[in-house]
Amino acid sequence: MNQRVRKLLSMDTLRKIIPLAGLIIVILVFSFTTNGLFLRWNNIQSLIMQAAITLVAATGTVFVMAHNNLDFSLGGACALSAVLSYLVTGGELIPFFIMCIVFGVMCGLISAFIHIGGRVPAFMAGLCIMFAGRGLAQTVSASKTMLMVGAAQFNQLWFFLVVLIVVFGACYFLFNYTKVGKYQKLIGTNPMATQLSGINVNKYKTLAFVICGVTLGIAACLTIVRSAAVNGNTGLNLETDVLLALSLGGISMQGGSATRIRSAIIGVMFYFILDNGLLLWGLDADYVDIVKAIFFLLTVTISIDRSQYSVIA
Amino acid sequence: SGGGDTQTTGEKKKIGMIWYGNTDAMGGTFYAWANHAAEVLNVELVWSLGALDTATELTDCENLINAGCDGIYFIPMDTAANLQLGNACQQAGVYWATSNRDIIDDEVLAAVEANPYFVTRVYDNSYDVCKNMVAELAEQGITKVCMISGDPTDAMMVDRNNGFIDGCAENNIEILGTFQNPSSGDATTVVDGVNNFMTLYPEMEAILAVSGTNGVGEAIMSALNGSGKEPGSIKVAAFDTFDGNQEAFDQGWLSVSCGGYTTECLISFLALVNRVQGNVIQDGVFEMTLSPLLITSSEEMQIFSQYVDNPDVQLYSDELIQSLVGPDVTVEDYQAVLDDWSIDFVKEAVGLT
Amino acid sequence: MEEIVLKAEHMFKEFGATKAVTDVTLQVRAGTVLGLVGENGSGKSTISSMIAGVYPPTKGTMTYLGKEYHPKSVLDARKAGIQYLTQEQGTIDGMTVAENVFLGEEDQFSKVGNVSMRKLNQVARKILDENGLSYVDPKKPIETYSFEDRKMIETARSLSQQPRILIIDETTTALSQKGRDRIYEIIDEQKAKGTAIIIISHDLDEVQRLCDQVLIMRGGVYIDTLSGEDINPNTMRQKMIGRELGGTYYRADTTCSYQDEVVLSVQDLTVDGIFYQMNFDLHKGEILGIGGLSECGMHELLKTVFGAIKPTSGSVTLTEGLKGETQLKNTAVSVRNKVAYIPKDRDKESLFQATSIKENIVASCLDKLKKGIFISPRSEKKTAQKEADRMEVKMQNVEQMVRDLSGGNKQKVVIAKWLANDSRVFIMDCPTRGIDVGVKAKIYKLMNDLKQQGIGILMVSEEMMELIGMADRIITMKDGRQNQVFTRSAQLSEADIIAAII
Amino acid sequence: MKNILNFVKSYSIAVAVPVLLILVLLLVSPETRSWGAVASLLQQSFAPAILGWGVLLSMKVGNWDFSIGARYVLAAILAGNLAMQYSLGLIGFIVLAMAISIALGFIVGYTYRLLRIPTLIASIGLMLIFESFTRIIYDGGGLHLTAEYMVLGTFPWNLIMFVLCFAFAYWLYYKRRLGYNVRAVGSNATVAQTNGINAEKTKAMALIVSGVFAGLYAILSLSTSGVISAVSGTMGSASTVFDAMMCVLIGMAIAGKGSVIFGVYVGAIITQILKMGMMAIGVPTTFNKVIIGIVVVLFMVASSRSDLIVKLKAKLFKKKAAA
Numbered sequence A: 001m002n003q004r005v006r007k008l009l010s011m012d013t014l015r016k017i018i019p020l021a022g023l024i025i026v027i028l029v030f031s032f033t034t035n036g037l038f039l040r041w042n043n044i045q046s047l048i049m050q051a052a053i054t055l056v057a058a059t060g061t062v063f064v065m066a067h068n069n070l071d072f073s074l075g076g077a078c079a080l081s082a083v084l085s086y087l088v089t090g091g092e093l094i095p096f097f098i099m100c101i102v103f104g105v106m107c108g109l110i111s112a113f114i115h116i117g118g119r120v121p122a123f124m125a126g127l128c129i130m131f132a133g134r135g136l137a138q139t140v141s142a143s144k145t146m147l148m149v150g151a152a153q154f155n156q157l158w159f160f161l162v163v164l165i166v167v168f169g170a171c172y173f174l175f176n177y178t179k180v181g182k183y184q185k186l187i188g189t190n191p192m193a194t195q196l197s198g199i200n201v202n203k204y205k206t207l208a209f210v211i212c213g214v215t216l217g218i219a220a221c222l223t224i225v226r227s228a229a230v231n232g233n234t235g236l237n238l239e240t241d242v243l244l245a246l247s248l249g250g251i252s253m254q255g256g257s258a259t260r261i262r263s264a265i266i267g268v269m270f271y272f273i274l275d276n277g278l279l280l281w282g283l284d285a286d287y288v289d290i291v292k293a294i295f296f297l298l299t300v301t302i303s304i305d306r307s308q309y310s311v312i313a
Numbered sequence B: 001s002g003g004g005d006t007q008t009t010g011e012k013k014k015i016g017m018i019w020y021g022n023t024d025a026m027g028g029t030f031y032a033w034a035n036h037a038a039e040v041l042n043v044e045l046v047w048s049l050g051a052l053d054t055a056t057e058l059t060d061c062e063n064l065i066n067a068g069c070d071g072i073y074f075i076p077m078d079t080a081a082n083l084q085l086g087n088a089c090q091q092a093g094v095y096w097a098t099s100n101r102d103i104i105d106d107e108v109l110a111a112v113e114a115n116p117y118f119v120t121r122v123y124d125n126s127y128d129v130c131k132n133m134v135a136e137l138a139e140q141g142i143t144k145v146c147m148i149s150g151d152p153t154d155a156m157m158v159d160r161n162n163g164f165i166d167g168c169a170e171n172n173i174e175i176l177g178t179f180q181n182p183s184s185g186d187a188t189t190v191v192d193g194v195n196n197f198m199t200l201y202p203e204m205e206a207i208l209a210v211s212g213t214n215g216v217g218e219a220i221m222s223a224l225n226g227s228g229k230e231p232g233s234i235k236v237a238a239f240d241t242f243d244g245n246q247e248a249f250d251q252g253w254l255s256v257s258c259g260g261y262t263t264e265c266l267i268s269f270l271a272l273v274n275r276v277q278g279n280v281i282q283d284g285v286f287e288m289t290l291s292p293l294l295i296t297s298s299e300e301m302q303i304f305s306q307y308v309d310n311p312d313v314q315l316y317s318d319e320l321i322q323s324l325v326g327p328d329v330t331v332e333d334y335q336a337v338l339d340d341w342s343i344d345f346v347k348e349a350v351g352l353t
Numbered sequence C: 001m002e003e004i005v006l007k008a009e010h011m012f013k014e015f016g017a018t019k020a021v022t023d024v025t026l027q028v029r030a031g032t033v034l035g036l037v038g039e040n041g042s043g044k045s046t047i048s049s050m051i052a053g054v055y056p057p058t059k060g061t062m063t064y065l066g067k068e069y070h071p072k073s074v075l076d077a078r079k080a081g082i083q084y085l086t087q088e089q090g091t092i093d094g095m096t097v098a099e100n101v102f103l104g105e106e107d108q109f110s111k112v113g114n115v116s117m118r119k120l121n122q123v124a125r126k127i128l129d130e131n132g133l134s135y136v137d138p139k140k141p142i143e144t145y146s147f148e149d150r151k152m153i154e155t156a157r158s159l160s161q162q163p164r165i166l167i168i169d170e171t172t173t174a175l176s177q178k179g180r181d182r183i184y185e186i187i188d189e190q191k192a193k194g195t196a197i198i199i200i201s202h203d204l205d206e207v208q209r210l211c212d213q214v215l216i217m218r219g220g221v222y223i224d225t226l227s228g229e230d231i232n233p234n235t236m237r238q239k240m241i242g243r244e245l246g247g248t249y250y251r252a253d254t255t256c257s258y259q260d261e262v263v264l265s266v267q268d269l270t271v272d273g274i275f276y277q278m279n280f281d282l283h284k285g286e287i288l289g290i291g292g293l294s295e296c297g298m299h300e301l302l303k304t305v306f307g308a309i310k311p312t313s314g315s316v317t318l319t320e321g322l323k324g325e326t327q328l329k330n331t332a333v334s335v336r337n338k339v340a341y342i343p344k345d346r347d348k349e350s351l352f353q354a355t356s357i358k359e360n361i362v363a364s365c366l367d368k369l370k371k372g373i374f375i376s377p378r379s380e381k382k383t384a385q386k387e388a389d390r391m392e393v394k395m396q397n398v399e400q401m402v403r404d405l406s407g408g409n410k411q412k413v414v415i416a417k418w419l420a421n422d423s424r425v426f427i428m429d430c431p432t433r434g435i436d437v438g439v440k441a442k443i444y445k446l447m448n449d450l451k452q453q454g455i456g457i458l459m460v461s462e463e464m465m466e467l468i469g470m471a472d473r474i475i476t477m478k479d480g481r482q483n484q485v486f487t488r489s490a491q492l493s494e495a496d497i498i499a500a501i502i
Numbered sequence D: 001m002k003n004i005l006n007f008v009k010s011y012s013i014a015v016a017v018p019v020l021l022i023l024v025l026l027l028v029s030p031e032t033r034s035w036g037a038v039a040s041l042l043q044q045s046f047a048p049a050i051l052g053w054g055v056l057l058s059m060k061v062g063n064w065d066f067s068i069g070a071r072y073v074l075a076a077i078l079a080g081n082l083a084m085q086y087s088l089g090l091i092g093f094i095v096l097a098m099a100i101s102i103a104l105g106f107i108v109g110y111t112y113r114l115l116r117i118p119t120l121i122a123s124i125g126l127m128l129i130f131e132s133f134t135r136i137i138y139d140g141g142g143l144h145l146t147a148e149y150m151v152l153g154t155f156p157w158n159l160i161m162f163v164l165c166f167a168f169a170y171w172l173y174y175k176r177r178l179g180y181n182v183r184a185v186g187s188n189a190t191v192a193q194t195n196g197i198n199a200e201k202t203k204a205m206a207l208i209v210s211g212v213f214a215g216l217y218a219i220l221s222l223s224t225s226g227v228i229s230a231v232s233g234t235m236g237s238a239s240t241v242f243d244a245m246m247c248v249l250i251g252m253a254i255a256g257k258g259s260v261i262f263g264v265y266v267g268a269i270i271t272q273i274l275k276m277g278m279m280a281i282g283v284p285t286t287f288n289k290v291i292i293g294i295v296v297v298l299f300m301v302a303s304s305r306s307d308l309i310v311k312l313k314a315k316l317f318k319k320k321a322a323a
């Protein structure tokens, strides 16, 4: 019986389409069970705007995951970039956005430096940055209220759509059609062979962190657009949201050539649609997480490519 | 749990409730009160729990609006939440109301007051209450304290922090050391913090705690009881009801306490329901305040600990709740309920007098 | 005749569409050595793996010590007395030698589940001593020992289990002469003890020397079993390839021939503790061989020349780089300047296993394919297909995963990668390691073609015949120092070179 | 004699660092110049170290375990409330806490084994479920223990419990087969697997056994604080895991040749010293995270780049020699 279950679960075709199929099924289910609420334009509009922050951050994170690292700094780095950017620019909008991205890249570079220069696993470096970044953001922001009322004017669909299309488009291109993306996948498969194929592994790993930093900075900007204030809680749980969403999207946990950037879009949409749809159902708030978790476990169970692992990680 | 009946009649209005959680005293109590009131008033509630930052609150708000809610009630996690959620509600033509947090920015305040869908906000003056608590301690001759402060990114906590700090300055009390109340995680952190106070500052006479809920009050008492010190040799001034506060008071550890904010949530919520049902109270904006209870005697403490912020106790009768929703309700009716908030009121409500 | 320990009858193994083993029957007898010989991908590893419990056969029955035998796992087979030595690393870093020796067997030393460290170290000491490893300290972390020592420790571990059958799959190719000799001794000892031994090797002389019987496979199919006089390289070679192969497959000419122009110049190259003061020039159209014992520093020398190891002092200069004279400071500079490096450890250092053949081949030449920063998938596929066809890689298509190829075809993919980059200088470390004679011939022909095109080849080999057969000049190394230079001639013999390196 | 010398050598860093930090603390803050302060620090570190050992097990075997925080909260709330409801007494509470905690560990381990999904996924999924349960049971009321259940938090008892836990962890890690397998699977799961260690079973066992430590942590921490709240908000329990990870990371970096079990305790002491030190010099609490984050990075870099330190030393000595 166990073996038969496994056989069924390891069906290759099923596996590959499940994240997308799951997404479509969830969309269909919610479309028919919410009295049309789910498909209303307003709801779709909100969904896009809600998902944007996580989606932007997740898209850049794919580069880091492709070379087999987890970036756990996202939440803290997001708060840190926003707070520092505010302090530097005094909250003037355009400079703020630019500096946010600059500080995002700086956080990425710090991760890369600790990981590569200090030979510390990137996940642990990220964990420390998440910690220290959030702490610093809270300490610095404690002394004053950092409202950014002006940012609220961008809390509109067109702005989010433009950002999303540009970021995802650029990342999609970089990941699939340029050296930056291709090398990440090679590094993820075999770093030593990559180095001996004449590829500067450290440089390309660093580039991945830089790309991740750029998207993180943009995600921080979007967060501020949505919350109109900068504080120590900016970007709370971003790192776990991204990780959860990417897993839902069927990303390979070990990086390498099985990594697909579409995992970001499928996973993040899946994640936010679940939230949205369950609320439209009026499911009791205490049970939302349980249902979400069950969906999460089931989708991954069916979609994961076990042949990637000699031992399931 | 949840919003009562699932079958929706055309009449039944839906209110979206954005709420940080129902695991602490106030959170749990309001969760119970609001559900009860909703049943009495025949409205449906949709809860979205767990948001701790504005971006998440906004997401919840949008989802609730899309779920067809006619009104949104929330505690703004920071001042900007008023602006952002307010805008979302305005765009969707949905009424909204808040409680517990003052708006600390003039621009935001102006925007909120100009928002046609803003119903009301009810807030308390935590700052003054904190000062009063410190004054209470000063009267008992305290001169050296340590402080468990609140999250400095939270407007209400900033009020409380400042109240304590200014109160100490006015009463010539020295604050020896401070540590921040962990917003999440373990109560052991609090125990460690209090132990550190005692080792670092043996001369400490009292502890000011910005919040006693979510296990903090219990943890402070555990630390003090475990210290081997004479009960009462260190005084505690703590916000909020917590388990065992009566005992702590009688032992002499706890010497002043304050709390009872759930009423302001309820009134704000009722005002929102009233507006959603089509009753306009007055032309302009109306905003209300509540004075929390200050507890200084054992008798007060007993009532406070037993009946205030207890999910199993409904302090407001069904009749009263019904009387606060209708075409003839005025701002004064609401303010009267808020003004009535006192230990005596509680006694009466639970039939002790 | 000795007792039959194991009989595997009508064995089949299919991996999807690949028929790796088709209706093969084999038997091993106590106290004898059975050799498995065949081209790359002929199914030798596959059938041994089935015996060792790595995976179950698609069809077929095995009888072991008179009973039906269905190992469910390697552990199962091991418990039954069948030990499998592969060429992969089988020890675990971060644990001591003793712990590695008893990996998965700690129960022997436990009382009510408590493992006695003292006893474990004691017994490990004894096992190491018995296997000529008295210089190894069982309490030290395993990573303090060299690859070769670790392989020997692993072997000692297998032997300590008193196996009835010992399978050695191409283990010797990873070892130096010293290590090989040690393995030969072990085989003799085990033989005397009555252990049945299966050995897989592409070194036909080795097979001739060790085996009592040789079973030949081709394309997963049983061809023949040889014994006695029939076990000689020529017969084996002919049977495994299925046609006569010319007596020599090395270069036909016996004169040293290269152009005057220097392509690569190595000056005073030193890596402290490994090799010192290496000086030589590689010319256009030259095959420059480097010979020595495995631990003489020659492998590291090649890595250093390629830029993968930072030298303590000295320089490596490419005369005609993209911008004229270029120092090869790192691998990126080398590859950009069309220098290729084929490492000895294929699986670890040159292959992307869970990746397509296409991506492996184009890995180093993306700069050539890109327009602006854009790399078109079509050009990738075209290039990969062209080079794979040129190397005659046995594959379904270029999208196939490299990990599913047999050893020899993997090596072809590695070479294809460097051909795709139009490499002007080749640095080859044991290019025919683990390669069957057919493919070997192909690689030698390719080297010769490259030479004719004026490409310089720097080659390290542990096979003296290969050096003598292919190189224009041979530099020998001993204890990290340049020793002697031999020039190509008909008179040059293995003995000459061996005398220089020992 | 040689053994003793070796022993001293292998533990020198692990002991030296906290001693040094305590000295610094004594220097900056005259208030702490008492044995009481040191004793208090050592005791504060008991509970975090115990949870740390559980996290260590998972980290060493290569598991991602986000669920341990939620598991301990759920076990504590269930066990405490049941024990008080049925007046089971201290022993009853202990037995229940351990049983529930191990059962929850079993659920995570078994989910991993049965569904064959990465531990990261299994543990995050189950963490969400367990967190929700803490809010659903007892209507989110959490747990407040009465004094009779808190005996273990007071002085000789907490020390006794800690010593027992230490011995247990040490025994498990260095004497039991599981400990060997955990280390083997952690450094190379594939090789371990082919050598007859069932890697997936070992990983699942590590999750189950981490339940033992989660249970012990629940008992000891509740015995000091007496109170635990339901997890508020999604991932609210993750911070407990991260705090423990910080101790473990310091512990692994500092352990060197000595025992990592002791290292984790030292890691816990160091984080507590930092917290107390921050308070002593009046730095805001939010800054703790910054300092701890930086300190952990420094320790990790120092342990993985010992070559840099050697170089630095060489440079310094050269300069001295030249001067």
Ligand SMILES: Nc1ncnc2c1ncn2[C@@H]1O[C@H](COP(=O)(O)OP(=O)(O)OP(=O)(O)O)[C@@H](O)[C@H]1O
Pocket: C015, C016, C018, C019, C020, C021, C038, C039, C040, C041, C042, C043, C044, C045, C046, C047, C403, C404, C405, C406, C407, C408, C409, C434, C436
């Ligand atoms: N796991 C696998 N999945 C798919 N095909 C496989 C797998 N393992 C082996 N094969 C295929 O089975 C065939 C036999 O492979 P095997 O490894 O037994 O060859 P071999 O004789 O050992 O070759 P070599 O001498 O190169 O090691 C090859 O065509 C190979 O590609």
Ligand SMILES: Nc1ncnc2c1ncn2[C@@H]1O[C@H](COP(=O)(O)OP(=O)(O)OP(=O)(O)O)[C@@H](O)[C@H]1O
Pocket: C020, C021, C022, C023, C024, C025, C026, C027, C035, C036, C037, C038, C039, C040, C041, C042, C043, C044, C045, C046, C047, C048, C170, C200, C201, C202, C215, C216, C217, C220, C221, C222, C223, C224, C406, C407
């Ligand atoms: N009918 C038969 N009777 C006896 N032996 C047989 C029979 N059919 C096949 N064999 C043997 O089964 C073995 C399978 O060889 P195997 O595929 O493992 O070699 P290999 O792994 O290809 O070698 P390499 O790893 O070098 O590529 C062959 O040696 C073949 O001689």
Ligand SMILES: [Mg+2]
Pocket: C044, C045, C046, C407
């Ligand atoms: Mg093989």
Ligand SMILES: [Mg+2]
Pocket: C044, C045, C169, C170, C200
């Ligand atoms: Mg083979």
